[in-house]
Amino acid sequence: DAKTTQPPSMDCAEGRAANLPCNHSTISGNEYVYWYRQIHSQGPQYIIHGLKNNETNEMASLIITEDRKSSTLILPHATLRDTAVYYCIVRVAQTGANNLFFGTGTRLTVIP
């Protein structure tokens, strides 16, 4: 699986959009981009995933650049409950092993 690079930490004002970047310059054509988050020692929570098109769900939007070498997770109106560590993970579609590799992620702090 391709390696990802994320900033270690970010702050965001409550009510504003939080834009979390992820670099995955070695991504292959059949690799998906996944985002999970972990709120203080709770189990990681799935947010969104995509292959090449932008995706949106009730939690967030995922913007993937045309060359697919980077992506941005957008939380449109951050709340204090969005304070968490956000993990960007690249996964290839395959049968067999399905373990997730969690890097160090980005610690997002939403400020009142």
Next chain:
Amino acid sequence: DSGVTQTPKHLITATGQRVTLRCSPRSGDLSVYWYQQSLDQGLQFLIQYYNGEERAKGNILERFSAQQFPDLHSELNLSSLELGDSALYFCASSVTGLSTDTQYFGPGTRLTVL
């Protein structure tokens, strides 16, 4: 609530002891995964089961073992415990073993080895 349950929530034990952590996957999910999260190592994959069979192994120590039962619940057995085994242990489940499956995580078991 992800639908994945783990028991117990907290476990305190002594070095050299053996413990069993239990996980019940979401209804309909056939695959179960175990992860360990310690302060210095982050979240690390231990082992995956699919419909009762071991599917993949990660950084799981020989002192650790797991199994998935016919009702699809899974147990992680940790033996000869050491101080360094103190960590959060998470179980996750997914419908199949495909890597595009979303994994849903349980609330974890916090193990403290004294």
